[in-house]
Amino acid sequence: MKVSQKKSVFHNEVLTRFDLYKSLFLTLPFQSVKHTGTILPFFSTHCEKGVEAKLTPEDIIQSFFGQYEQYVQEEDQIDFLFRIVQYIERQVVLFDAVEDSAFQSVGKADDSGVLQSLFRSAQDNTELKKTILEKLHNFSVRLVLTAHPTQFYPGPVLAIITDLIDALKRNDLHNIQLLLQQLGKTPFINKEKPTPVDEAASLAWFLENVFYKVASEIQSNIDSELEVPIDDVKQLIELGFWPGGDRDGNPNVNVESTKKVASMLRTILFRCYYRDFRLVRRRITFRGTQKYLDILQDLFYDNSFNPIENPTDDTAKILENLHNIKEVLNTMHEGLFVELVEDLIRKVSTFGCYFTTLDIRQDSSVLRKAFNYLVERYPETGLDLKEVTVSEAEKEKQIAFTALNLEVEKDADALVIDTLEVIKLIKDIQKSGSERAAQRFIISNCQQASDILGLMQLFLWSGWKKDDLTIDFVPLFETVDDLSRAADVMRSLYANQTYAEHIKRRGNKQTIMLGFSDSTKDGGYLMANWSIYRAKIELTAIAREYDVDLVFFDGRGGPPARGGGKTQRFYASMGKEIANEHIQLTIQGQTISSQYGSLETAKYNIEQLLQAGIISELQQKDGDTLTNKQKEVIDQMAHQSHDKFMSLRKHPLFLKYLETLSPLKQLAEVNISSRPVKRNSGKELRLEDLRAISFVTSWSQLKQNIPGFYGVGTALQWAEENNLWSNVKNLYENSGMFKTMMDNCMMSMTKSNFDITAYMQYDETFGDFWSMLRGEFELTKRYLLKLSNSSVLMENYPIERASVLAREKIVLPLLTIQHYAIRTMLNKKLSPEQEAVYRKLIARTIYGVVNAGRNVA
Template identity: 70%
Template sequence: MNLSKKQAVFENEVLTRFELFNSLFMTLPFYQVKHTGTLLPFFTSHCERGVAAKLDPEAIIESFFGQYEQYVREADRIDLLFRIIQYIERQVVLFDAVEDAAFKKTGRSDEAGLLDSVFTQTENNKELRHKLVSKLRDFSLRLVLTAHPTQFYPGPVLAIITDLTEALKKNDINNIHLLLQQLGKTPFMMKSKPTPVDEAISLAWFLEKVFYPVASAIQSKIDDEFDLPADENRQLVELGFWPGGDRDGNPNVTVESTKRVALLLRTILFRCYYRDFRILKRRITFKGVEKYMDILQDRFYENSFNPSETPENEKAVITHNLKEIKRVLRDYHDGLFVELVDDLLRKVKTFGCFFATLDIRQDSSVIRQTHAYIREKYADKTGIVGDFEQLDETAKQRAFTFKSCDLPYEEDAHPLVADTLSVIRLIKDIQRSGGERAAQRFIISNCQQASDILELMELFLWSGWQTESLCIDFVPLFETVDDLTRAANVMEALYTHPHYKAHLAQRGNKQTIMLGFSDSTKDGGYLMANWSIYKAKVELTAMARQYDVDLVFFDGRGGPPARGGGKTQRFYASMGKEIANDHIQLTIQGQTISSQYGSWDTAYYNIEQLLHAGLTSHIGQKDGDTLSAEKKKLIDDMAHISHEQFLSLRHNPLFLKYLEKFSPLKFLSQINISSRPVKRNSDKELRLEDLRAISFVTAWSQLKQNIPGFFGVGSALQWAEKQGKWEQVKELYETSGMFKTIVDNCMMSMSKSNFDLTSYIQADETFGDFWVKMRDEYERTKSYVLKLSGSKVLMENYPVERESIAIREKIVLPLLIIQHYAIRQLQTNKLSEKDQEVFSKLVTRTVYGVVNAGRNLA
């Protein structure tokens, strides 16, 4: 489908239908909806003209009320602003639903090949076919749902979006009308912050409604293509889960919440099994299967509706009885309905008795604190003597004794110490009830040295685990630019440590390493972050190959390009020979979960994209994907120029002050979307290093400046041109999928920027020059990326996405004007306490709609 045809289809299937159903929404029999809907087009046009004229938010808002004073009494002005926010929130939901309903028609699926293209490519080529089958034996994709606080839709609204999308697909006008009425009356705000268990319940909705059927359907497609038995295939799509397990910087995650989430996942899974079993039971009514069906009925029902606090692993029992039913059907009933049994068998093999692997994560500082507590309390039993803390890193690695013993903590232990030791013991119980894969990974964030991993390994041995049965993968997380630089040396120290080497051999010589994008972007800027991660992957792969280790990269990617998101699959498709790519593992965060995996169609498409990327990078790597030394040097030089530019901005004393003054940063903690604090050390003064990357990126996106997604790129490209290296950069863009994706994702960030919105700041005595510096880098970057890509407009080669972004930005412009107006009113210090509360609510309410509309802004 050519670009112009794609645009035409999008306008027809999305824009026209959105306008049609938005008109229907305006006619709902609620006065507030109708009155607000009548005024909103005038308000939107007024905001657009005001921004184009570079007016400040007060001038825009006050001139609107002056122009339409006959329609809005002065006493009702703030109320109207709240109603505009509520109306636009629902417009965003409607646009989401219309766009998702048209997903198959808008031409996105032909942007890159799916699995069918891989199968076709290898169909008549035996060598390639063999290579693909071999790859499938080793390859896996793991999607890990995280609890990061950018999932702004409450459960009831998600359900409405799902139902509305299905009604729109069928053009069921009556149902659409009813759902729009429901949407008009359903609250979008949560009255209190969710607990980690609440977050788990919210995300489990996606496991149950989307991932459960989609993962099975994709596995079935692979099995059918290669004629693999459903009960003997290797699992291709795996799921991971962080709510309830990720305690890094979140004191609300406790051992009790971890236990409850593990049980919750198991119970929800068995209810999925029970629903499928009821269908199977209605069809398989033949002789010879009764006793097997009775056993399954009992197992599925009891685990669904009368779950035990200490359940047993039922996978073997379920699998055995399903296989026996399958045998009876084949031997005595002509294989009738055997495909239903295969479907359930496939799901049991995929999800076992746990649904998704519950990852445990904690910061290295807490691990050190916990190790010190046990070491000092039980000096006579641990065998570690002397002042351990004063030892250098090499001496620490030699000092570990790795004695297996059972050393409990006492009431005087710090809460974080008690939680760490308790969850180490709990993991054994979770594995007992769900199997090893139920909880097999402990991730150490801020990992800086090999002893961080070794201390955690020793804590397991001090908590009742035995060396020979330590079925845990210890996963270091490297994130800052400095940590990424040291990562290979840290891993070499582990690979050569006798006890860790023995443990790794016991785990099949497979090592998972997590690389985080969010903090590296905050730390080093967009280009340096991406390049640092790429270099780290090359170095870590070389180190793993040297020691014959099967390396798995687990990428901590967020929603926007500034946190590693964007066209994620293109990164995996462009990994050259120097980077291990046998397994793809990545986090799915925030509103990316609902936007990319919120429906069957979108989830199937995005999972296929990732699988396609992983498989094609193996069977058909492009020459340009493995960078030459010359190209590496070019990117490295540009990354350092970009880094210098970003640091000059970040180290400016106005940097954080600017964010605090003009963005809703300090209001994010008032939003009831997450159990996790906005920043670490929440009781202390704000420091950049404590500020969570999500809050950092969200603040910039609300300003429509998206600094972490582009700043420094223009300066780097300008440097290359001045050095006479422009033709080399162009060749790099045309031949390296990795570099092209970095640039294309940068353009996506810039497409969601609008410096006109804040142009009034350039007149500010304190911050004017600071704003101009950012605006100039934006214009420089825009000029150079357009020149590099041969485009006239940003994202020219992605017309559907470009058009979608433009419409969404138009929808939320009034929210941004209201937000900035409210922030400036709060800074006048002229408001009463009551008015301060009102304007604070205006700010927080606008954040929801802006982030939801952006789909990958936070």
């Protein structure tokens, strides 16, 4: 489908249908506020005109209330604003549902057959088929679900969205109206902060309703296209899970929550198996199968509804009985219904008894504290704390990897106790679900080789044996400085004989996690992206030198400022210098619901990642491997951008501006996540303690999106002034990595709207600071339009642009209300009760604005 056709279809199938169904939506039965639904369009238009006129939020809101007699009292005004927020929250859901229901019509699914097309062409090309099979034999995509606080609809709302999408596809007006009414009466907000187990339960909805079905379906289609026998199937799609295991900075994650989540995942999985098995049993009523069916009935039912404390891994037993049934069907019953059994075999082979790998993550400083605690407490470790802390080289030398079974005392620091107890718990989790149930320990803020070696020693001091250490130690490099040191850290590790032997026992594979979020906050958009890309080149070279199979695990958030955006295009353009045999990335917040919230979108996005991994090797473009000159140009621009961003960070008003004008403080009060918005939560706010999610979210609520563009314009201007523009233009036209980076930057800017805060240019305190931010925005916009030969941002992605702008229009009233509430708290003397009301109003607007920002691919 041509771009012009897609635009026309998007307008008819999404924008027009949304407007039509919105009239139904405005009749939603909220509480006793008269005429709110009918007044909403007038309020939205009033906000749009006010922003265009660059009025303050107070002027916009108060001039609106001046038109209506029933809203004279402040109490009535606040009540009305809350109702408006409720309507708009649900308008966002309606727009999501309309857009998802038009997935096929709009033409995004045109690309979804590319993978199958490639496989079909291989059927007539023996050499191509052989190459693809070899690639797939050592290739996988791992999607790791994380509970970062960027968006979470409660389970009931997710179910309504699913049903609404289905009703919209069928144009079932009656059910659409009923579902919209249900939506109106269903709470969107958690009354209390969720626990890590609550977060795991929320994410498990996607595991149970989407990934369980889609992963096996894609695997089945690929096996069928390439004619791979089911017994020779190699798992291509893997799942990872962080809620309940990620204790980095989250004081609410502990051993008990890890244990509960592991058990819950197993139980949910067996309920999925049991539902499928009931269909198998209903169809297979033949002689010779009964005894196997009876065994499976007991296994599936008991594990679904009567789970025991310490279960065992029953995967082999389940598969044995399923294969026995399959054999009986093939030998005695002409293979009748054998496809139902093969489907369940494929699912059990994929998910075992664990469903998804539960990753454990902790900060290196906590792990060092646990190491030092055992050295101090137990002389039998043979280490002198003074000696091992003298230097990194001495510490690496002193770690002897002795196997002991040391106990932690009850008076130890709580984080030390948790670290040592979870190391022991991992062994129990593996017993109940195989090593795939919990096989990775991620070391956040990894700064030196001894951070990994010390953790390995902690395992050996906790009852694990060197030869049976079924754990992958995953360093996480995230800040610009840590990324620059990453290559030296890994060289030290590979050169360590004991660690090298461990890698060999682990299939000669090393996983390295690279984080986008903190590097963006640390060094700005361009430097963060370039630092990670450059680190990948250096880390790949060292891994190849030591003959290690390197796996990059990318910590990506939803928006481009946190590594999101057109993800599959990054992976399709890595070039020859970067290991790309495996694709692993985090998916979180709105990315989960927008890209993996339905069977169609999940299938599309997973296949896009699979295709990106295959194409990056089979059809690699010359421009994707950067020349030395290209690297030099990007490096110089990254430093220009970094200098510009650092001058902003060091500005005395930087943090004060964010704290005063954005809802940063209220983020801590929003019951989305169990973890705090900053580390060291009891202390005064420092930029280094502020979590990257909170940092990026605060800028997005201001509609300024600084982390997604600031410094890019300065870098491009510098390139032009130094006669390098032709080089930059060549990079954009030929390097998939650089083009994707710039296109994602344009997406960030399209989601910005400085007109909303234009009144700030006259502010006595922040006026010049605001003007400086706006100046870099305009500079970056000018150069990106020149670079992409466009007249508007995202001109080359018209459907995504239309979707972004439609969402921005929906949430504009929310932003007006939010900024009005923030400024009222700043400028008025309020009672504690009034302050509480305004804080709640701000918190409620945050949800809708965040939930609307789903355009990340």
